[in-house]
Amino acid sequence: MIQNVLVLGAGSAGLIAAISVKRKIPQLNVRVVRSPDIGVIGVGEGTTPNFPKHMFDYLGISRRYFYAAAQPTWKIGIRFLWGPREKFFYTFSLQLDSHWAEMARPIGYYCDEDFGYADLPAALMAHDKVFARQPNSAPDIQPWHGFHVENRKLVDVLETIARDVGVEIIDGKVSGAERGDKGISAVFLEDGRKLEADFFVDSSGFRSELIGRTFEEPFISFDRSLFCDRAVVGGWARSDEPILPYTTAETMDAGWSWQIEHEHFVNRGYVYASQAISDDEAEAEFRRKNPKVPSTRVVKFRSGRYRHSWVDNVVAIGNSGGFVEPLEATALMVVCSQSQTLVDFLLHSGLSPTPTMRKLYNEMVAMMWDEIRDFLAVHYRANTRLDTPFWRHCREDTDVSSIEPLLEFYKENGPTGFARHLIPSTGSNFGIEGFLVMLVGNRVPYKAKYHPTPAEWEVWKRRRSELAAQARAGLDIKEALAYVRHPEWQWFGDSAR
Ligand SMILES: Cc1cc2nc3c(=O)[nH]c(=O)nc-3n(C[C@H](O)[C@H](O)[C@H](O)COP(=O)(O)OP(=O)(O)OC[C@H]3O[C@@H](n4cnc5c(N)ncnc54)[C@H](O)[C@@H]3O)c2cc1C
Structure with missing residues (x-):
């Protein structure tokens, strides 16, 4: 024992x-x-919603203590500057894999032209707000958020x-x-x-x-699915930039760049493939796009699992x-x-x-990593934003063989949640919703186009203007932080520490 x-x-x-x-x-x-x-x-400063759930609900750590000591800000999704659209939002909610009663099809079929927002988290992101407002004006803090938290503070x-x-x-x-x-x-x-x-x-x-x-x-x-193996990392002290409630993922010549929003610090990094660009070239491109960065460092990594x-x-x-x-x-x-x-x-x-438990554990962990690999591979395979050698290579050569049935199904049928039966595992936080957001966000073509009726478009317009109104009335990060830091703020069911 x-x-x-x-x-x-x-x-x-x-x-x-x-x-x-x-x-x-x-x-x-x-x-x-x-x-x-x-x-x-x-490094490692953005989380998914399972992190706060683990800390507060599973471990019973006090929210009041954690917010005061680690000083996180909220992350309600990722804004992708990716593919042919100007941008699209990936939230931690079920947006595309959902169905409004008045509509014939799941929401994804209505987002071909305009994939702005179709639920509250995405509407909040589109308006740079983090939470809707309760009747008493306080933030309505929902579980579909992760954190941005500085690695050293967290540790x-x-x-x-x-x-x-x-x-x-x-x-x-x-x-x-x-x-x-x-x-x-x-x-x-x-x-x-x-x-x-x-x-x-x-x-x-x-x-x-x-x-x-x-x-x-x-x-x-x-390395047959994910070609990036380095990041040049830097950031600057925040001045008057608004604290955005999401991570930004921006396409770069030989990879992509993150922007992570801490309260007093803007953290940026350029993830790139060393086979496509040298460290010096990557740093030069990074600095050109981020002139406020005072200094940088390079972090090397390899994607894979034991x-x-x-x-x-x-x-x-x-x-x-x-x-x-x-x-x-x-x-x-x-x-x-x-x-x-x-x-x-x-x-x-x-x-x-027992040995069989160990075996099962290994299978579960392997499946989780492999599903994340497949999900990320779609990000690369589908991104048509730039025509650099790196991105051409990604579109042509990213290995997506383990999710080929899902991609084939999508190309024929479009964004129906039935595709969930074609992903190898549903163990991650992403599930079919994540894949659908990437496919619709990148406007990956599919045959069975749906043409909504005028009545459906009326519902669509009405719902979206309601979402926009709710989002506009919501709180930005600064205001929401002021609420939770107020001595009289009560976290529901918070533990002593
Ligand atoms: C570019 C980049 C960006 C990332 N962004 C994110 C992100 O946004 N979100 C996210 O969740 N994750 C991200 N990560 C992953 C992130 O690194 C991890 O989430 C997280 O920090 C966990 O690190 P770790 O504890 O495994 O390793 P480390 O932080 O490296 O800790 C290793 C520990 O082992 C100790 N150690 C090592 N060798 C010895 C030894 N021989 N003897 C004694 N002690 C030893 C070290 O001292 C240290 O305490 C990112 C990673 C990279 C490379």
């Missing part, structure tokens, strides 16, 4: 895993070892929470591991200390110390086990999901996980 857990790494992944395990299985002794010399990656807050819940944090650099009959029995630190445990979480970031280096688990590269994320008594969580480039900001989503599944598997096995 597992009694002692050692987490290698105190980035956001290691800390979330440690807090989850300790909070849900308090009888376990949970320690984290981290190297202050190596530090944390310092500091997670460290405080980890200590609070009883996790011990040890500073030291791991230099090797001792193998035992169950897998790993101890790790050695450079200063000679030996840390024993009967279960290990490898959250050592891209170094992948245990799963990669010690176990030499094969790495499955996604064949197994759980081997013997080691499970990899975070960048150590898998990573896809950040176009949909999915890493923390996977970290939270993996942490919850690990906790469940430990609990359901009475702290003695």
Whole structure:
């Protein structure tokens, strides 16, 4: 039976895993070892809605505390400057995969020409507002939001929470591991200390110390679907720019650029393929489009996953086990999901996980990564905005073979949610809605065009003007933050800390 857990790494992944395990299985002794010399990656600042759900609903962390300490802003979607349209919005709600009673078809069929907004979150995004207003003027904070949160602030807050819940944090650099009959029995630190445990979480970031280096688990590269492998990162102190309630993803010559909206800082980064553009050229293009950036740094990465994320008594969580480039900001989503599944598997096995549980866990994690890969691949395959060599290569050569049936179905039938039966897994936050937004947003052609009746267009116009009115009356991020920071603001069901 597992009694002692050692987490290698105190980035956001290691800390979330440690807090989850300790909070849900308090009888376990949970320690984290981290190297202050190596530090944390310092990027990874956009989340999906499962992150706040994990923090507040699952772990019971106080919203009041988290908002004060981590200072997140809300992210209600991604604004894509992508494809033939000027822009389109991807929200965390069900927009296209929904059906209004008065209309014959799902909403996607009405968005060919004008894919502005067809639900409240998208209408809010279109008006740069984050939440609708309640009758008392306060923000109506709905669960379809993620966060923008600065990586270093998040890591500091997670460290405080980890200590609070009883996790011990040890500073030291791991230099090797001792193998035992169950897998790993101890790790050695450079200063000679030996840390024993009967279960290990490898959250050592891209170094992948245990799963990669010690176990030499094969790495499955996604390089036939995702060509980008570097990012040039920079940002500037916010002056009078409005704080936008979404991430912007903008097409660039050899990749794309993010804009992440912190309260006092605008974070930008250009994700590119080193085979298509040099670091210097990428930096020059990035600076040309972002003249306010004072300095930049390059981060290298590879998209893919280890064949197994759980081997013997080691499970990899975070960048150590898998990573896809950040176009949909999915890493923390996977970290939270993996942490919850690990906790469940430990609990359901009475702290003695069986080989079949390990096998199932590996299959579930692999499916999640592969689905995200497929979803991102469609972003590249469908984007016709630029005619550079990189984008021509993406349109022609991005491997989408595992979702070919879905694409064929769409090309014949258009945006019906029945296509959900053709995606390999529905384990992510995206599901068929995500694929439909990409296909409709990029105006991928389909044969079975639908021509709405005049009566339907009347309903469409009326609904959209109602949505616009509701959005216009909503709150922007500044006003909503002022509400939740007011001493009298009450979070429904908030815990003490
Ligand atoms: C360009 C880019 C953009 C990204 N954007 C997003 C995003 O918007 N949203 C998102 O969710 N994710 C994003 N990510 C992923 C992001 O990095 C992760 O979400 C997140 O920060 C988790 O990192 P981590 O904890 O796995 O690794 P790290 O932060 O690198 O932490 C690794 C830890 O392991 C320790 N360590 C390593 N080796 C040793 C050793 N030998 N001994 C002791 N300690 C060791 C380090 O000291 C550190 O504490 C992005 C990644 C990149 C590259």
